[in-house]
Amino acid sequence: MTLIKPFLIVLVTLLFSYSTNAQxxxxxxxxxxxxxxxxxxxxxxxxxxxxxxxxxxxxxxxxxxxxxxxxxxxxxxxxxxxxxxxxxxxxxxxxxxxxxxxxxxxxxxxxxxxxxxxxxxxxxxxxxxxxxxxxxxxxxxxxxxxxDIDSDNAVRFYPNPANESIQIAKTTGSFANDAIVRISDLSGREIKAISLRSGSSVESVSTIDLTEGLYFFMVYDGQSLTSIQKVTVVH
The missing domain is CATH 2.60.40.10 (Immunoglobulins)
Known part of the structure; x- marks a missing residue:
């Protein structure tokens, strides 16, 4: 018991540190x-x-x-x-x-x-x-x-600046069945959220309804934020 208790303390500490930093x-x-x-x-x-x-x-x-x-x-x-x-x-x-x-x-x-x-x-x-x-x-x-920098990203966004639409492409694999892209303005206010087709590796997202300006495009696989990109919309 004296050996197990310190081990459990270390394990709990590591798990807590991981979950905290992940936030x-x-x-x-x-x-x-x-x-x-x-x-x-x-x-x-x-x-x-x-x-x-x-x-x-x-x-x-x-x-x-x-x-x-x-x-x-x-x-x-x-x-x-x-x-x-x-x-x-x-x-x-x-x-x-x-x-x-x-x-x-x-x-x-x-x-x-x-x-x-x-x-x-x-x-x-x-x-x-x-x-x-x-x-x-x-x-x-x-x-x-x-x-060189883009090749390390899990998701690519093009063209940027965008006019009527922007392509969101997985560099490897495909989007999961619960993947979504959330679009927010620079204040953090969410403008809209769009589901991405399961199994697709490239999705076209319309930007025609967005006013000109800067936005954050955030891709989620389930509850995990996997990529973020600052996108300029110009009409």
């Missing part, structure tokens, strides 16, 4: 920014609060290897910063993260004519409500391409 969904946690002289490129990370409650959170920069002579924009949970006059901040507090809301984090870099070198920017995101932390990493390079 914040990340489009990715490592974003690559492909740099070229005098051109601004962005790396995006989207976080969805799939808890049933609001959470309190904050962040701090763990590592900032960016060249301060580059033009840099950093947008966190509430504010966008640039290094035009001051260095990027090392930490910040966030408004309450509402249940079901989606937050966009992004880094934009224009290296101007300065040397382009591989480097990283790492942010620690602290969920104060559930006492968990995750890291977000932006890495600069000159070798990656959008095709």
């Amino acid at each position: 914040l969904w990340y489009s990715q946690q490592d974003a690559d920014i492909n740099l070229e002289p005098n051109v601004e490129h962005f790396g995006y990370i989207y976080i969805v609060n799939t808890y049933g409650v609001d959470i309190q959170w904050n962040w701090r920069a763990l590592e900032n290897g960016f060249n301060n002579d580059w033009q840099i924009q950093f947008c966190e949970c509430a504010t966008c910063y640039t290094n035009d006059f001051d260095p990027l901040p090392a930490q910040g507090s966030c408004p309450d993260f509402g249940a079901g809301d989606t937050i966009e984090w992004k880094v934009g870099i224009n290296p101007l004519n300065e040397p382009i070198t591989p480097t990283t920017f790492v942010v620690v995101v602290n969920d104060q409500t559930h006492e968990t932390s995750d890291t977000l990493t932006w890495t600069t390079s000159t070798t990656s391409s959008l095709e």
Whole structure:
């Protein structure tokens, strides 16, 4: 009994940690920014609060290897910063993260004519409500391409921007019999939800009834959020 009890404690702890971390969904946690002289490129990370409650959170920069002579924009949970006059901040507090809301984090870099070198920017995101932390990493390079990044995604969306419709394609396999795509605006308000045909690998979703603007397209297999994409609709 003395051996079993510590084992059960460890097992319960691991299960609790897994289920807790699974409640914040990340489009990715490592974003690559492909740099070229005098051109601004962005790396995006989207976080969805799939808890049933609001959470309190904050962040701090763990590592900032960016060249301060580059033009840099950093947008966190509430504010966008640039290094035009001051260095990027090392930490910040966030408004309450509402249940079901989606937050966009992004880094934009224009290296101007300065040397382009591989480097990283790492942010620690602290969920104060559930006492968990995750890291977000932006890495600069000159070798990656959008095709390289997209090839790792489970679902692809095209064309983007969309006019009358957008294609949603599974890169491998097919959609499950309970797969749906939920479309929301940037405030997190759901506009509509559409069922995807079971066994299909490519589905066409009409966007003709959406007003021009930006939307989040979120694909669910059952209760699991499997992919998210920011889509621009232009008529």
